[in-house]
Amino acid sequence: MKRVKMVLLLMSWxxxxxxxxxEQESVPGEDFYFPGKWxxxxxxxxEAVGMNSLKLAEAVEYAKKAENPxxxxxxxVVAVSFANExxxxxxxxxxxxxxxxxxxxxxxxxxxxxxxxxxxxxxxSCTKSYLSTVAGLALDDGLIRDTNxxxxxxxxxxxxxxxxxxxITWEHxxxxxxxxxxxxxxxxxxxxRPRGTDRTKWKNRKLNEPGSxxxxxxxxxxxxxxxxxxxxxxxxxxxxxKRIMDPIGASPTWRWHGYxxxxxxxxxxxxxxxxxxxxxxxxxxxxxxxHARFGYLFLxxxxxxxxxxxxxxxxxxxxxxxxxxxxxxYMWWLNSGQKRIKSAPASAFNASGFGGNYVYVDQENDLLxxxxxxxxxxxxxxxxxxxxxx
Numbered sequence: 001m002k003r004v005k006m007v008l009l010l011m012s013w014x015x016x017x018x019x020x021x022x023e024q025e026s027v028p029g030e031d032f033y034f035p036g037k038w039x040x041x042x043x044x045x046x047e048a049v050g051m052n053s054l055k056l057a058e059a060v061e062y063a064k065k066a067e068n069p070x071x072x073x074x075x076x077v078v079a080v081s082f083a084n085e086x087x088x089x090x091x092x093x094x095x096x097x098x099x100x101x102x103x104x105x106x107x108x109x110x111x112x113x114x115x116x117x118x119x120x121x122x123x124x125s126c127t128k129s130y131l132s133t134v135a136g137l138a139l140d141d142g143l144i145r146d147t148n149x150x151x152x153x154x155x156x157x158x159x160x161x162x163x164x165x166x167x168i169t170w171e172h173x174x175x176x177x178x179x180x181x182x183x184x185x186x187x188x189x190x191x192x193r194p195r196g197t198d199r200t201k202w203k204n205r206k207l208n209e210p211g212s213x214x215x216x217x218x219x220x221x222x223x224x225x226x227x228x229x230x231x232x233x234x235x236x237x238x239x240x241x242k243r244i245m246d247p248i249g250a251s252p253t254w255r256w257h258g259y260x261x262x263x264x265x266x267x268x269x270x271x272x273x274x275x276x277x278x279x280x281x282x283x284x285x286x287x288x289x290x291h292a293r294f295g296y297l298f299l300x301x302x303x304x305x306x307x308x309x310x311x312x313x314x315x316x317x318x319x320x321x322x323x324x325x326x327x328x329x330y331m332w333w334l335n336s337g338q339k340r341i342k343s344a345p346a347s348a349f350n351a352s353g354f355g356g357n358y359v360y361v362d363q364e365n366d367l368l369x370x371x372x373x374x375x376x377x378x379x380x381x382x383x384x385x386x387x388x389x390x
Contacts, residue, residue, distance in 0.1 A: 055387035067100035092282025124353035132331035136314035221276030
């Protein structure tokens with residue numbers, strides 16, 4: 001009798017989990033598998049999703065060996081990397097990073113995973129792709145009518161009042177072609193990655209017509225974050241959590257930081273304007289598993305378990321190459337133009353961050369790759385693609 005009770009007890013424990021697993025795989029109207037909440041993501045053998053297990057193992061080994069050899073103390077790395085810049089003081093949080101880790105997802109299932117993929121680390125400019133997503137939500141909601149609208153129609157606190165800045169549109173900020181001139185959070189635009197060795201020319205440089213010149217610049221990215229907070233009237237991490245991260249089942253461990261001096265008051269409430277990267281600290285601190293969920297949302301054209309979280313129109317628009325840089329869209333790197341990843345399709349795109357942080361999205365091959373602290377994205381992708389059986 002005791003043995004029967006024990007069997008029934010075990011069955012009662014196992015049954016709810018088996019039902020959950022079936023529900024995760026069977027979403028009405030969907031042809032794809034979607035993982036459940038954090039920690040619930042089914043794995044499959046390489047051969048089950050049309051991949052060669054030996055070649056896949058080689059790709060993983062390659063990724064492990066390609067780990068960034070720099071110090072794991074990111075405050076030290078940031079200070080050294082941008083030491084030649086004026087106004088280079090760190091004003092946002094940093095942390096000591098973990099070892100290289102990553103995931104490979106094919107046809108929706110995890111086929112490879114290495115390292116501590118649940119560890120939260122800085123992700124630097126991968127943050128920009130999250131910021132771009134919030135811009136897409138603003139457009140979907142009608143808070144931004146058109147990405148070709150000028151910021152002067154939305155932000156009236158002087159940041160876009162000059163003759164040059166008045167021409168800047170949302171698209172210019174999203175494509176990093178605005179050449180906005182000014183200072184934000186005590187960081188002048190010209191002090192970020194200044195060109196040339198003549199310091200006397202940095203501050204008095206010639207301004208480029210908005211839209212005509214691509215320049216990677218975190219001051220202007222932070223300006224986009226500030227401007228989006230102005231139109232939403234609430235902190236961007238709150239928007240992202242409610243609209244994207246909670247619906248895709250992300251863990252509660254991610255954080256989106258700003259700077260100690262990036263606080264403003266909107267509608268009587270004190271809010272922190274977040275940064276679009278970790279150039280001076282801050283930005284998105286997140287684990288690889290949550291990165292993978294974010295990337296998987298874009299692999300599935302903004303849809304998650306029967307719900308369109310971000311419009312397909314935005315997914316399409318963000319992948320249109322900027323006229324000033326054919327490899328850049330709305331804060332996602334594209335494989336068009338020179339095709340830096342030669343064997344990958346031109347339609348592939350990725351979020352990219354300093355130090356070897358990537359979220360690679362490849363719809364043609366139904367493939368998602370997340371890399372942390374592995375700078376050679378192209379090398380890893382080439383080897384993973386070679387593992388796909390033709």
